Amino acid sequence: MTVLPAIAGVLTAQQVDATGAAIARMQEDSGALPWFPGGQTDPWDHIESAMALSVTGRIAEAEAAYEWSRRHQREDGSWPIRTVAGKIVDPNIDSNFCSYIAVGVWHHYLITGDTGFLDRMWPTVWSAIDLVMRFQRPDGAFRWAGDHRTGAMFDHAQITGNASIFQALDCAVRIADEIGQPEPGWAGAHGALGDAIRERPDIFEPPSDHSMDWYYPILGGAVRGRAGQELVARRWDEFVVEGLGIRCVDHRPWVTGAETCELALAVDALGDTDDAIRLIESIQHLRDPDGSYWTGLVYADDKRWPVEKSCWTSAAVVLAADAVSRTSAGHGIFRDVRPGVSAEERSA
Template sequence: MSGVFLSKGLFPSDFFQPTVDFILNCQQDDGSIPWFEGSYADPWDHTEAAMALSIGGEWDAAAKAYQWLADNQLDDGSWWAAYKAGEIDNGERRESNFVAYIATGVWHHYLISHNKNFLKRMWPTVERAIEFVLSLQSEHGDIQWAVKPNGSPKMDALITGCSSIYKSLECAINIAVTMGEDSAEWVAARESLGDALRNKPERFDRTWESKARYSMDWFYPVLTGVLSKTQSQARLKERWDEFVEPELGCRCVSDEPWVTIAESCELTMALLAAGDHARAVNVYSWLHQWRLEDGSYWTGYQFVQDVLWPDEKPTWTAGAILLAADALTEYTPAAKLFTEVNLLSEGKSVPTSSTLIK
């Protein structure tokens, strides 16, 4: 199916229920959500899929997914790169943006469920995770992208990864404020990180080839609130023709004829953040030609060879589909998480929605 045009107040629950069910059916008994059946789970993509469960009203399953993270957190607050069948599948590194993303997921679930007990239960896990991430922040504000097995940092930073952390810090600060905890150091760290992302390009890609060919480096500073609306509009306009294929979606990298559904969903939300609602609706409408009968979505499409590639239907792609749909329709109280910056200050609480989705 293609040509699904969404607008505020029009969330097609029946259409998306199979997608929610697809993620739910992939979830393991321990709460982990692998990429697909038989694959591994990584902390970031696991969280992306868990957020979709919250949107779909599967609150218990979402809470179980976050509990899996709590149960597998290492003493230093981090997680390994991947897990499979209850075992470490990739113990080569622990990535800072993977670790930070739990704050985004936990805050997202709280915005939807308003379950304060859940927030209290997850607070120690979030606090340890954020402290681990900030231990990797340099004096210039950037955050090292990973640590080696022995805990020593891999000394370089990624624009996409640090942008993701920037949003996670917003969420972590909001959790701390809601819990009545001091967040002053996190606020300062977020300000320093934002300054690095906006004004210190030399702090990124220092030891490898620039990642500028990746579309995420292009739109993630927009998606995560690093840039103002005016800056965001200019940034998206500058490289639009490099990355966007009309009627197909957003390329993963500028020099490969391959559009990916998850990046296209994230671009949809970035467009909303930049105030470009019309193009957000349009880009999202292209994506459902890659949907299968069970509600899952292919990773991407290679449009020169006319092949769906790789032969995978990831849970995190399904998660991105639901996050973008929520952002377009404003279906849940968390709908604006990736399209607006809403940093709570002490004494300020989250507005209670009169209508909660379950």
């Protein structure tokens, strides 16, 4: 029997289970987990939603989602950026989107201990990471996207996507080691990216007014300790709206549940679990009676926007609740990311 996450005074296990059920209801017959029923599926949010299914004990549904990823992976190791009801809407490649399969697969393995699942998904993970490795620049950063038709890559490196790739590479290295097929090149790329994020942030596109560009270096695991605490403090007052969540964009009166829960995961990884719990509590006003979560609230007008209950928002709540309650065997998937081998160690 699955033991479900709970946060005293914030979320009961029964409520978390209802959120898992709400995610499962949005799953298409193909296994895809779209943003909302009839909406788009992208390969990153699809995996995040599958992770929440694993946490809530919906193993068959989670594995149907991973099977969707396995079946729909293209020969070059990629997935289209956007698919709607099985039809490709944007065929191009986002390097971060493609890398995230490693995070989900490792997380599901931690929860289930199923070596058969890991072996079955290994070719998919290998092909995806092999593709993503081609996007790494000489300075250690990863180009953000590419044209699937021509193979051309867009040279810009975005901090949010790179921070997520950092976590994905760590998970990919762990998978390769677990099945006895170590990939030293992946470990080297992971270390070089970590050095770039921590020591040369100027090589990335300047941080935008979106909150993700603020906290993702912590969420992805590249920045920890005092540096992480200083990074959080730097823009806390710009984004955090006490009692309501965090702004998605620093100058707009719009709080969003997913970003708030991701910040909770980030500060929990720094050891600030009490702050993480308060953040999760602050967005419970987005909870629907059916267990799902609305994407956001324009608090200046007290109106939900967009008017949708997004699969990935519900997933972020589940993952945050699991992290702060230390419940599933995958609760440390964000907290336990390794810093990577330093340049000095790589040259030794």
